[in-house]
Amino acid sequence: MKWTIVTVVVGLFVAAGGLLYGVLMVGVPYPDPTPAQAAAEGANLAISSWMMASGSVVLLVGVAGMGALGVARLLRPRL
Numbered sequence: 657m658k659w660t661i662v663t664v665v666v667g668l669f670v671a672a673g674g675l676l677y678g679v680l681m682v683g684v685p686y687p688d689p690t691p692a693q694a695a696a697e698g699a700n701l702a703i704s705s706w707m708m709a710s711g712s713v714v715l716l717v718g719v720a721g722m723g724a725l726g727v728a729r730l731l732r733p734r735l
Contacts, residue, residue: 660721667715674707 681700686693 657722657725660718660725663718663721664715665718667711667713667718668697669711670714671708671711674704675710677707680702 680700681699682704685697691696
């Protein structure tokens with residue numbers, strides 16, 4: 657059960673880190689960016705999106721593991 661909680665917390669931190677990265681690095685986009693600025697903004701948005709997506713997947717794996725362990729604990733025969 658300890659590892660599932662760690663997995664959930666790590667997923668939350670990675671997803672929140674991706675959101676924070678996106679806000680800090682991109683923020684409000686320029687109204688008429690140069691091609692270099694547009695390329696940098698696109699790269700930063702891609703990094704932020706991957707971080708948020710991977711953090712969400714890790715979070716969901718942890719939540720599913722907690723659910724599976726909870727069900728297994730309920731279905732275990734009592735002595």
